Structure formats: C-alpha cells, structure tokens
Amino acid sequence: MNPVADSRLSADLLRPVLQTTAKFYVAIAVLGAVVLCGVATWGYQMYYGFGVTGYNWPVYWAFHETNFVFWIGISHAGTLISAILRLVNATWRRPVTRCAEIITVFALMIGAMFPLVHLGRPWLAFYLIPYPSERGLWPNYRSPLVWDFFAINTYLIASVLFLLLPMIPDFALIRDRASGWRQKIYARLSLGWHGSPKQWHRLESAMHIMALIILPVAVSVHTIVSFDFSMAIVPMWHSTIFGPYFVAGAIFSGVAALILVMAILRKILKLERYLLPLHFQNLGKLLLLMSLLWGYFVFNERLTTWYGNSPHEMNVFWSTQTGAYAPLFWAMVLLNFVIPFPLLTIRKLRSITSTVIASGGVVVGMWLERFLIIVPSLARKAGPYSWGSYAPRWPEIVIMISSFAAMALLYVLFSKLVPLVSIWELKVGQHPKMKTAAEVQDAEAAGELA
Amino acid sequence: MPHRWGMAVDLDRCTGCEACVTACHAENNIPTVGPAEAAAGRAKHWIRVERYWEGEFPDARLKFRPVLCQQCDEAPCEPVCPTYASSHTSEGLNAQVYNRCIGTRYCANACPYNVRFFNFYNPVWEKPLHLQLNPDVSVREQGVMEKCTFCVQRINAGKIAAKTEGRELNDGDIKPACVQSCTANALVFGDLNDPDSAVSRLSQSPRGSKLLEDLGTKPKVTYLERESWHEPRG
Numbered sequence: 001m002n003p004v005a006d007s008r009l010s011a012d013l014l015r016p017v018l019q020t021t022a023k024f025y026v027a028i029a030v031l032g033a034v035v036l037c038g039v040a041t042w043g044y045q046m047y048y049g050f051g052v053t054g055y056n057w058p059v060y061w062a063f064h065e066t067n068f069v070f071w072i073g074i075s076h077a078g079t080l081i082s083a084i085l086r087l088v089n090a091t092w093r094r095p096v097t098r099c100a101e102i103i104t105v106f107a108l109m110i111g112a113m114f115p116l117v118h119l120g121r122p123w124l125a126f127y128l129i130p131y132p133s134e135r136g137l138w139p140n141y142r143s144p145l146v147w148d149f150f151a152i153n154t155y156l157i158a159s160v161l162f163l164l165l166p167m168i169p170d171f172a173l174i175r176d177r178a179s180g181w182r183q184k185i186y187a188r189l190s191l192g193w194h195g196s197p198k199q200w201h202r203l204e205s206a207m208h209i210m211a212l213i214i215l216p217v218a219v220s221v222h223t224i225v226s227f228d229f230s231m232a233i234v235p236m237w238h239s240t241i242f243g244p245y246f247v248a249g250a251i252f253s254g255v256a257a258l259i260l261v262m263a264i265l266r267k268i269l270k271l272e273r274y275l276l277p278l279h280f281q282n283l284g285k286l287l288l289l290m291s292l293l294w295g296y297f298v299f300n301e302r303l304t305t306w307y308g309n310s311p312h313e314m315n316v317f318w319s320t321q322t323g324a325y326a327p328l329f330w331a332m333v334l335l336n337f338v339i340p341f342p343l344l345t346i347r348k349l350r351s352i353t354s355t356v357i358a359s360g361g362v363v364v365g366m367w368l369e370r371f372l373i374i375v376p377s378l379a380r381k382a383g384p385y386s387w388g389s390y391a392p393r394w395p396e397i398v399i400m401i402s403s404f405a406a407m408a409l410l411y412v413l414f415s416k417l418v419p420l421v422s423i424w425e426l427k428v429g430q431h432p433k434m435k436t437a438a439e440v441q442d443a444e445a446a447g448e449l450a
Numbered sequence: 451m452p453h454r455w456g457m458a459v460d461l462d463r464c465t466g467c468e469a470c471v472t473a474c475h476a477e478n479n480i481p482t483v484g485p486a487e488a489a490a491g492r493a494k495h496w497i498r499v500e501r502y503w504e505g506e507f508p509d510a511r512l513k514f515r516p517v518l519c520q521q522c523d524e525a526p527c528e529p530v531c532p533t534y535a536s537s538h539t540s541e542g543l544n545a546q547v548y549n550r551c552i553g554t555r556y557c558a559n560a561c562p563y564n565v566r567f568f569n570f571y572n573p574v575w576e577k578p579l580h581l582q583l584n585p586d587v588s589v590r591e592q593g594v595m596e597k598c599t600f601c602v603q604r605i606n607a608g609k610i611a612a613k614t615e616g617r618e619l620n621d622g623d624i625k626p627a628c629v630q631s632c633t634a635n636a637l638v639f640g641d642l643n644d645p646d647s648a649v650s651r652l653s654q655s656p657r658g659s660k661l662l663e664d665l666g667t668k669p670k671v672t673y674l675e676r677e678s679w680h681e682p683r684g
Contacts, residue, residue, distance in 0.1 A: 049592035050553075051570030056491025058564045060555035120553015120568065120593025127533040127552055137534065137550070145532040145554055232560040233526055233665055378559055382662050385500040385517070386564035388491055 013419040031409035038402020054393040059378045063396035064118035069370040071111030077254030078104030079159045080218040083211040094429040095274045098422045101163040106410040108156045144227040151224040162210045169424040222250040235312040236377045245297040252290035253366035256359035263356045284355040288344040295337045315380045325376045335365030454542045456642040456670035458652035463636035466514035470628035477627035479587045481573040494567040496598040519565045519598035520669030527557035553593040566597045601626035621647040
C-alpha cells in the first residue's frame, strides 16, 4: 500500500463530509424523486388493490419477494465479509470494511421493506409483532415468516452496532474539526471519545465480540430466508440444500455489490489512492470462489432433481431448463458462472474494469436466480389444471427501480455523515510497526508522523 | 364426540354441469371478476370443476373432477400463516379468519391444491346483484385470502336448529350449497365421526382415494372412481 501522509489522508477522506458540492444536491434530488415514485406506486397498489400488479392465481409471490431475497442477499456483503476479514486480521481490509458494513445496513433496511410491500393489508403488519393484545392473540411461531421477522430484526440491530462501533473514533475526529450544530451532533455521536488506551482497548474488544456474534447471525438470517421456501411442499422449493445454497448465493451477490459500490465511490469521491487494484483483485478472488461454490450448489440441486425424476418436480425442472423460463435460466448461468470465470481466473484479463464487469453480471444473475426459484415453482405446482404464468406490470417494476435508487440515496446521504473509508483504521494500517491504534494516535499527537 | 366434517365426491356420477360452482358463488358472496380479470388469473371459485382428457383421440375420455378445499387434517396452509388467520377448528375445518389475515399469501403457496384465493380488489356487485348477497356470510376486502368453508354458516345453522328442537343432528341435515345443488348426487357431505353417516361409508369405499395422497396432507375429501377406468380399453 502506498503510504499517504496522515494529514493528507484525513483531509482527503473528510472532504465529502465537510464540503458539499452542487452535484450532491442534484444527486439527492434525482434519487429522491425516483424513491418518491416508488413510494407513490406502493400507495397506488395499496389503494386500488394488488390487482394493479401482475400477480395472479397461482403465482402469488413474484417480484416483491424476489426483491426481498435479493436485497437480504446483498446485505451479506458487508457485515459477513468485514467480520471474516477482521477476524483473520487481513490487513488489506482496512479501506473496504466500512463500505461493506454500510451496504449491509442499507440493503437490510430496503430488503425489510419488501415484506411490507408484498402484504395484501400492510396496515395490519403489526400482527407480526408479539405484543400482549386484549384478545390474547400472538403471532404463529411455527410460521417461517415470523422467523424471518425476528431474524431480520436481529441482523439489523447487530449490523447497525457493528457499523457504529468502528465509527466512534471517526465521529470524534469530525467533532474536533467541525463547528456549530455539527460539532454538537458529533460530540453526542462520539460518546465522549477521547482516545485513551483504555477506550481503544474496549473498542477493539467490542469489535472482536461483535464480529464473532455477527457471523452466525448472518448465516442464520439467509438460511431462515431460504426456509420461507424450503418449508413448503412446493415442487423444487422443498429441498434440504436451500439453506447453504441461499447463504452462498447471498455472499456471492454481496461481494459483487461491494465491488460495484467500491468502484463507483472510487470514481466519484476520487479515492484512487485508497481503493487500490489490490483490493479489487482480492475481492475478485473471493467473488470467483463464491461463483464456484454457487455453481456447485446449482449443479447439485439440478442433478438430484433430474435423477430423482419426481413428476411434480420435473414439470418445474423442464420449465426452467428448456421451457418458458429457460432464457432466464441460461442467462443466469452465463452471468453467474460463464462470464465471471474467465474474467477472474485468467491473469491477463484481471483488472479493475473486468472485475467490475463480472460483478455487474453477478448482481443481475443473482436477481434472476431468486426469480427463478420463486416463480416457476408456483406456476407449476402439482395439479396441471391450476398451472399459470406471471409477467410483471409497471408497479412492481417501478418499486424495484426505486429500491435501487433508495440504496444510492441512502449511500449519498450517509457520505455526508461519516467518511466512507475508516480514517483511523487506515492510519493504523499505515504504520505496521505500531501494534495498536492507541500507539498511532500518540505518535500523531507527538508530531512524529508527517 | 365432536363432529368431523368431510365430503365424498363421486367422479363416476359427476356430469361437469358446474351447478356446484354457481351455487357456491351465490351462497358465499363470491364476486365474479369479468372476462379480462379472469383471463389474468384473478377468478375466484371456491369449488371448480377440473376437466381432463384421458387417452388419445378417438379413444379419449373426458373426466371431471370438482376440486374444493380438501379440509386437510395435516393442512400445509396452517403452520405457515404468521398470524393464525389460517387455523384448524375443533371440528376439523381449515378456517380462514378474514379479520386476522394480513395477505402474505403464504397459505396459498403452501397449498398443493391451489384452492385458496386472494382478493386482488375490493369486491363489487353491479346493481341489482347486490340484492342477492347472503347476509350470513361476510364479504372480504382486498388483500385478504379466502377459501371454501364447507359452508360453515350452514353447519352452524343446522346445529342451532337441532339444539332448539332438542334433538340430535341427523345425517343429511346439513348440506353445503354445492351438495344441495348437485343434480347427480355426486357430492355427499356429513360427519366422519359418525360411522353410520353416508359420507363415512363412502369414504371407506374401495373406489375411494384422496387427492395427492402421497403428500401426507390427510384430506377429508374422498374421491370415488371406478378402478376400471384406469385400465386400457380394447
């Protein structure tokens, strides 16, 4: 890593927080307008009824549920990757972790909206909360949707904590540079941080504990999302492979999303000095690993179904291999495996651009994967009399587009709140001889660092 | 002993006239949605007559199968509902509590028979059709799942009538709308816990089978069909 002077580093990374350009307002206006369109469309769907969408009997789950699984999958980018990298103490992680953790929190928040959007009567969603009602009614704890409710809330709380903990020293840094109301807010946010060795020690222990907690939580969350499907006796849903298959797919799409976000930030915030080809290369390797793992799971799932030759399952199987859904299926294989594999394995082809291309393909491919899990099975359940099909109408599409805009909007707004690359962690990384963040801080205060 | 309601459907008698479908719509305030919406897959029929062709022309046979909620003992729709809107009654019915339904549609996905229906819009009855609404059955608003109830309003009315007259409920006292309207007597309803009831005897028939029996849902609807139909002719 090229060493960057610490003072320059702070200035570079704090610039987006402290200075606001016209571009920022334009971005907020455009993204905000798209998000508002999505919210209005949801209102339209609620007011006129679900009939405005393409949903029909028997395909009662489609785009909204696909987006739900997709965004929960994307949320595995962050916390899981950053927790693993922290635990194995991979030094190259430092500029990457915060980007990743932010994706997790926002993707979860967006993903958690879709179970509300997909409800026929979202105004009664509070029935899912276990509150002592006058009628003594509780949610049904046997329902995977209730498991989802708890799993996602647990993951959201844990990943918010995991994001906030390493931000405390950076909050303190901004507090020391800002003035007026900003200073007051950051003084609150930094929780009285003054950088004593005791505080550093506690922060590092807390982060270590959170990293250990978040790993099983993240794995369980996407397993429980897969239970929404695998618990039902629907052909090709009722499968034991779904837990690990969904977790692998989630990390796969999560890494791809992380690479895309990093590339965009690198360009827009001019972080070329911090997000280096090395980071893209290492994350590209992780993407390749997940691509292989994903391909392995898909092969297993398909082979056992085909060999088992159960008539109900074969109807769904052939509809995705050669039937109406075949173009989507083979596009998915192309995007998730055939394209990324050479781009990420052949050394000559490996570059930031090619990694970004592969990642973009994977994000689309993984969206298709979720769609192909949900819709063809419902369209081809046991009785051929009640077979159906599904095509989206504009409300689902607008809501989906607005979810992507919401992700970008939240990211842009967040860039005003904290530096998107963790300043103190980078500083620690620049001085490998010093063991702790406290030592680096002391040296900086003594003026030993340029 | 509590009642355990069940039905036998004699496929050898069914003519596919769809009187049961019409009666069900009238009895249970099920709105029709018009041709465009029906083509888009929004039609609701708590009972439907499935039509199957067996064999190749000219040696083909047309078969009808009325399909309604199978009122399973091990109903896949019940455990998946997050709010207990879909739940089991003490008399073995798969009840749908409209007020508790938030519209996840999970029950419909889990149901292998596809006999659960979602209200895509608020129901509308063009005048003067609104005058035919059955006051004993609530109408369902948009966003709610609905399904065959075995005409639970008629079951309750029958029990109350027997109680006021101070007598036991007799087999055949209660007839859901589909059973009442079946001209061929293909549908028989009654108490499976009463060993002498017609439905109990028919359910024991060697002609009987359950729909998608291998899924283990334990339906309370039995389909009766001559075995010889499955043998190749000629």
